[in-house]
Amino acid sequence: MTARSAGPLTGRLRVPGDKSISHRALILGALAVGKSRISGLLEGEDVLNTGTAMAALGARVERRRDGVWEIFGVGVGGFREPAAALDFGNSGTGCRLVMGAVAGCPIVASFDGDASLRKRPMKRILDPIALIGARAVAMAEGGRLPLTLAGARDPIPIVYRTPVASAQIKSAVLLAGLAAPGATTVIESEASRDHTELMLRHFGAQLVSAAEGPHGRKITLQGQPELAAAPVVVPADPSSAAFPMVAALIAAGSDVILTGVMTNPLRTGLIATLREMGASIETLDTRSDAGESMADFRVRASALHGVEVPAARAPSMIDEYPVLAVAAAFAEGTTVMRGLQELRVKESDRLAATADMLRQNGVEVEIAGDDLIVHGKGRVPGGGLVATHMDHRLAMSALVMGIGAAAPVRVDDAGFIATSFPGFADLMRALGADIS
Numbered sequence: 001m002t003a004r005s006a007g008p009l010t011g012r013l014r015v016p017g018d019k020s021i022s023h024r025a026l027i028l029g030a031l032a033v034g035k036s037r038i039s040g041l042l043e044g045e046d047v048l049n050t051g052t053a054m055a056a057l058g059a060r061v062e063r064r065r066d067g068v069w070e071i072f073g074v075g076v077g078g079f080r081e082p083a084a085a086l087d088f089g090n091s092g093t094g095c096r097l098v099m100g101a102v103a104g105c106p107i108v109a110s111f112d113g114d115a116s117l118r119k120r121p122m123k124r125i126l127d128p129i130a131l132i133g134a135r136a137v138a139m140a141e142g143g144r145l146p147l148t149l150a151g152a153r154d155p156i157p158i159v160y161r162t163p164v165a166s167a168q169i170k171s172a173v174l175l176a177g178l179a180a181p182g183a184t185t186v187i188e189s190e191a192s193r194d195h196t197e198l199m200l201r202h203f204g205a206q207l208v209s210a211a212e213g214p215h216g217r218k219i220t221l222q223g224q225p226e227l228a229a230a231p232v233v234v235p236a237d238p239s240s241a242a243f244p245m246v247a248a249l250i251a252a253g254s255d256v257i258l259t260g261v262m263t264n265p266l267r268t269g270l271i272a273t274l275r276e277m278g279a280s281i282e283t284l285d286t287r288s289d290a291g292e293s294m295a296d297f298r299v300r301a302s303a304l305h306g307v308e309v310p311a312a313r314a315p316s317m318i319d320e321y322p323v324l325a326v327a328a329a330f331a332e333g334t335t336v337m338r339g340l341q342e343l344r345v346k347e348s349d350r351l352a353a354t355a356d357m358l359r360q361n362g363v364e365v366e367i368a369g370d371d372l373i374v375h376g377k378g379r380v381p382g383g384g385l386v387a388t389h390m391d392h393r394l395a396m397s398a399l400v401m402g403i404g405a406a407a408p409v410r411v412d413d414a415g416f417i418a419t420s421f422p423g424f425a426d427l428m429r430a431l432g433a434d435i436s
């Protein structure tokens with residue numbers, strides 16, 4: 001796929017539903033008693049794979065003709081043994097959260113995924129769920145997929161300090177702890193996205209979240225709750241809105257409105273950073289639903305300047321660094337993004353791949369330890385072919401770069417965009433972008 005510069009972007013856009021919330025709505029719907037209705041579910045491949053896994057574990061998962069999804073849950077601890085391996089495709093979130101949910105049930109289940117997911121670390125989940133009583137009875141080298149888990153017969157409530165700021169680790173422990181008697185506690189030194197906590201409460205669990213140190217949280221869940229089916233309205237995904245947002249900032253004369261974007265403060269690091277860089281991003285309307293807040297944003301093309309992005313902000317914008325690096329390339333001056341070690345274990349090694357994407361298009365960039373440093377010149381030559389390494393966010397970031405660059409930018413494979421943002425190219429074209 002190729003993106004070329006083609007005048008300003010204008011119009012209104014609602015990006016698809018939030019990926020994190022969509023996975024969680026399917027999993028908690030499957031663990032609740034009764035019928036949960038989910039509207040605005042992200043129908044991307046990652047989330048659809050989680051839905052298929054929930055059906056294989058015994059929940060009834062149906063899509064109504066009006067696009068609402070209905071989940072008939074089995075109750076906490078009620079998963080049945082799946083007949084075949086659960087295939088999570090490209091999705092670390094789906095795989096790791098379901099590993100946690102299975103860990104608390106007395107069943108054996110196998111987990112697999114595509115070549116990208118097979119490279120990603122699963123030991124970070126296997127370690128805490130072993131303390132709860134689940135065992136990996138088979139796995140590939142280094143604790144990777146494909147692997148087979150034997151869930152705990154008598155799950156043990158634990159206190160667990162996460163070794164890295166990761167909502168996936170935290171969520172896996174909490175989901176396993178649902179089946180344990182007594183309180184399961186997760187302590188994180190840097191707060192990560194809290195959608196699991198908010199949605200557990202929404203489904204009726206008792207959960208307390210308190211500050212821990214300057215940036216952390218301590219979350220305590222009372223085990224064996226009776227989760228009751230609940231409606232979920234999924235807001236638009238801020239990690240998807242990031243792409244048209246940066247595109248509008250860098251394409252001269254653009255004026256775009258993004259509607260219904262989730263504004264959970266643990267997800268808005270990119271907006272804060274872009275505003276520090278001089279971006280015109282106006283909040284038009286705010287509201288909330290099921291514990292999550294959302295807003296409409298008006299984004300206008302802006303002259304950006306380089307900034308320093310502190311490591312402490314990384315958890316709130318962990319998926320947004322590739323597209324922030326694109327914004328930084330169009331800014332005047334140097335942008336330093338600190339503390340990006342977790343980017344090395346995403347859908348690709350995103351630290352190396354983001355630097356390569358910029359270099360291929362004539363941007364000066366360095367990796368220093370775990371920091372990414374982009375020397376912005378206010379304009380990007382473009383003209384490069386970007387290797388996307390089975391990574392949806394790299395593909396979209398490169399195409400956004402092409403919208404503002406002097407020469408077209410090509411990506412080797414746009415297929416993975418459908419994992420998180422189905423319809424990306426059509427929606428961008430509707431704003432006036434030239435992507436083909």
Ligand code: S3P
Nearest residue numbers: 020093165166167168169318319
């Ligand atoms: C996610 C958590 C993040 C993020 C991923 C979605 C989630 O991963 O990168 O896209 O929904 O919990 P980590 O928790 O591993 O940082």
